[in-house]
Amino acid sequence: MPRTLILSDLHLGLPDVPCGRPPRTPETLAPLFETIDRLILNGDAADIHHIHHRDQALKLLDATLNLVTRRGISVTRINGNHDYDPAQLDFVDLFDGAIFVTHGHAFSDSMLPWTPAHKVISRTLFAARERNEKTLEGFLAAAGEASMSQWNEPATYTEPTALVSIGLNPFRVAKVLAWWRKYPREAAHFVDRFRPAAKLLVCGHSHRAGSWMTGATSTSIPRHIINTGGFTFPSSPRAVLIEDSSTELSVELRAIRHRRGIYVLDSRVDASCWRIQRPASDAR
Numbered sequence: 156m157p158r159t160l161i162l163s164d165l166h167l168g169l170p171d172v173p174c175g176r177p178p179r180t181p182e183t184l185a186p187l188f189e190t191i192d193r194l195i196l197n198g199d200a201a202d203i204h205h206i207h208h209r210d211q212a213l214k215l216l217d218a219t220l221n222l223v224t225r226r227g228i229s230v231t232r233i234n235g236n237h238d239y240d241p242a243q244l245d246f247v248d249l250f251d252g253a254i255f256v257t258h259g260h261a262f263s264d265s266m267l268p269w270t271p272a273h274k275v276i277s278r279t280l281f282a283a284r285e286r287n288e289k290t291l292e293g294f295l296a297a298a299g300e301a302s303m304s305q306w307n308e309p310a311t312y313t314e315p316t317a318l319v320s321i322g323l324n325p326f327r328v329a330k331v332l333a334w335w336r337k338y339p340r341e342a343a344h345f346v347d348r349f350r351p352a353a354k355l356l357v358c359g360h361s362h363r364a365g366s367w368m369t370g371a372t373s374t375s376i377p378r379h380i381i382n383t384g385g386f387t388f389p390s391s392p393r394a395v396l397i398e399d400s401s402t403e404l405s406v407e408l409r410a411i412r413h414r415r416g417i418y419v420l421d422s423r424v425d426a427s428c429w430r431i432q433r434p435a436s437d438a439r
């Protein structure tokens with residue numbers, strides 16, 4: 156039975172916050188990969204552009220990809236804003252376009268509204284959108300270019316860690332909350348514009364896990380948006396598990412728990428997206 160797991164925002168290489176969670180390493184993540192055939196890393200798998208964490212990020216990413224491929228699992232990597240590489244994919248369409256998977260940093264005009272690099276990122280984003288085609292590919296390339304501007308911005312490295320800087324500044328907390336509120340609607344707008352036939356969008360980036368049925372505006376068609384959250388404190392990670400058998404296609408959102416120092420997929424279904432019985436003639 157082909158089983159696909161979609162994860163996002165592992166942020167390998169970023170230091171751990173002492174909050175009782177296991178460190179993110181190939182060994183602690185390995186149980187997540189036990190019964191799957193395909194792994195989709197939907198962006199921000201590793202902080203490969205961060206000048207202070209790049210070496211560790213690349214080492215952990217390499218080791219994780221090695222472990223996964225040694226088990227015979229096929230891996231699809233999708234760009235995030237922390238691991239952008241123009242040679243890699245910015246999105247994938249699954250099951251004839253029913254499921255649209257992309258990281259999510261291209262949805263808004265403000266990719267990271269609370270960060271010190273916000274202004275330079277937005278400026279680069281607007282300029283890049285002007286130059287690029289008004290297509291999905293053009294939009295995602297512009298977002299990729301904009302995401303790289305953060306890593307050239309000294310303020311990114313001179314500020315205390317993101318979490319501390321947010322906690323110290325109530326305006327930033329308010330900005331994150333406002334952005335979280337509008338994020339599913341912006342995601343729905345992106346689907347309206349670029350993948351109107353998709354039944355489901357799977358994204359990450361905002362680090363706020365959840366499942367929403369929402370339209371871009373109150374009069375728009377509701378879109379199903381799933382966000383797999385993130386592995387870094389204080390967000391909670393989730394996974395989309397897709398099982399494609401000869402009799403059924405099922406899509407589930409599952410929590411990722413940690414116990415005894417490892418990460419495991421929760422056996423309970425957090426949100427079931429759909430279950431489609433396949434007619435016998437559709438078997439594959």
Ligand SMILES: [Mn+2]
Binds near residue numbers: 198235237258260360
């Ligand atoms: Mn991101």
